[in-house]
Amino acid sequence: MSKETRMAEEVKLLKTWSSPFGLRIVWALKLKGIEYESIDEDLSNKSPLLLHSNPIYKKIPVLIHNGKPISESVVILEYIDQTWTQNPILPQHPFEKARQRFWAKFNDNKLIPSVWSVFVNEGKEKEEALLENLKLVEEELKGKRFFGGDKIGLVDLVFGWLANLMGVFEEVTGLKLIDDRFPLLSAWILEFSEIPIIKDNWPSHDKLVVKYRALHQKFHPLK
Amino acid sequence: MSKETRMAEEVKLLKTWSSPFGLRIVWALKLKGIEYESIDEDLSNKSPLLLHSNPIYKKIPVLIHNGKPISESVVILEYIDQTWTQNPILPQHPFEKARQRFWAKFNDNKLIPSVWSVFVNEGKEKEEALLENLKLVEEELKGKRFFGGDKIGLVDLVFGWLANLMGVFEEVTGLKLIDDRFPLLSAWILEFSEIPIIKDNWPSHDKLVVKYRALHQKFHPLK
Structure with missing residues (x-):
């Protein structure tokens, strides 16, 4: 350039x-x-x-x-x-790259809709479907510190919402989802949240709770 | 290697x-x-x-x-x-690459569901939504021979199903969708279908009609 x-x-x-x-x-x-x-x-x-x-x-x-x-x-x-090629978020090898792309799609097409579905409808069946998805994510973390390996990568950024919005979601719905059934995911959430560029850019937790509580009430007017 | x-x-x-x-x-x-x-x-x-x-x-x-x-x-x-880097299907430039990825997603997340929706439900509103999507595709072809430019690329391969399945779909439902309202898309279908590696690998049209007719009857048992 x-x-x-x-x-x-x-x-x-x-x-x-x-x-x-x-x-x-x-x-x-x-x-x-x-x-x-x-x-x-x-x-x-x-x-x-x-x-x-x-x-x-x-x-x-x-x-x-x-x-x-x-x-x-x-x-x-x-x-x-x-x-901007500094601090790459995708690996170079085509197979590893494909794997990161696969999981990014999984987050957007499967995991997020399954969380949203529990948020707006609740019900045991929807909760089970979400837990199944979280189990797959837990499995993917086996033997790795981050989804990207030793450093955060594209999948960590894509899954990053779990590290703050799941807490907000749990607070608003009263459901506890990411607990000791998911030790690797729980550890990832802690470690990911401590990375300076991540924690310095969270939206306000309190403002998120207000926003999602209002949304939850809209879907559950009798609660 | x-x-x-x-x-x-x-x-x-x-x-x-x-x-x-x-x-x-x-x-x-x-x-x-x-x-x-x-x-x-x-x-x-x-x-x-x-x-x-x-x-x-x-x-x-x-x-x-x-x-x-x-x-x-x-x-x-x-x-x-x-x-396998011979005959690239994605351009090198990051912006052009992003554009191809955007349209591939558009096909899978918007266009295919809107076609499917007309196939299983029909109705004017769903048809309008599909026509709106086709208009956007038509627009994207302006000034270009293929979605990939002078040669076929990733988006041509992804949109390729239009070139045979839309014909099957029209035959089964009796709806004519890609007509002279979409001159660029119609021309692309003709040109794309003439490429040897494309036309040599179509599934049998007659078998597709049988398959989709059976599927259509399942969704419209009274027809």
Whole structure:
């Protein structure tokens, strides 16, 4: 990259204060040491910049790099890793890379919907389905400190929401899910949460509890 | 890669005769000129190899390369492209790469479910939603011969099912969806279907019609 291009480098991140999908991008940019402008969107009144940058989904997060917008959080993470190669979040070997991509998809397509399903509906069957998913995640941590191995990687950033939102979720619903049935996941949550770039960028726990308590009441008006 | 490793190379693909997700992998392997063993699964009686190779989803396609299984069709496509670099299906530039990944996700998460929804339920509203998605695809083809540009790429392989299954779908439901409202998509279907590695590997049209007609009758028993 020429000096001129580097000088012109402009990075903007459209996110919300609470979204775990936005938070993964914050963590990745911090890990890479990239300066960026953070723009918090009000989803009830989306900015023209968001509507213009992600016309198909009109969703955050969007990363805008030198005027070019990229949507879909895992696509953004891959973009960041290829563009700024310091502190890689994906391994080089194709098989290991495929494994990280597989688990990122598992989180977004299976784990998150199963947590959401318990949050809005509860019920034993849904809880069992969620516990099955957590067991698979526990299994994947066997013999490893982080999902990425010795250091955090893409899957750690993607699973990172577990380390704070699960606590909020447990507080709001009164369900205890990640306990000593999941010793590796519990240990990972503790260790992951202690990493400076992670803990320095959590949204406020108290604000999250207020937000999710209101949401929970909306789905359970009689409670 | 050393000569010894190359000699030991073993590639197996678990698929079904009709799955569009398996077909994308067939096309990618053919495009790369990779010799492989094709194993058609009977999904009502899954093989021990499938259950062992994809214990989480127990789904096809699975690519097994030198004993190591990879699941999730887009993850497999990326693996193939990184492992065998001839005839690349992804561009090098991070922004262009992100764009291809975005559209691959759009196909799997938005377009396919919207087609399926019309297939099983029909109704004006669902049809409108599908047409909106097709309009976005049409838009993406502006100024390009293929989704990949001058040559087919990952998005062409992922959207490839449109080029044969939409015809089957139209024949079975009696709905005409891809017509002169979508001139670029119609032209792409014709051109894509003429590529030798594509047309030489279509599943039988007649068998597909029989399969989808039976499925359609299951969802519309009174028709």
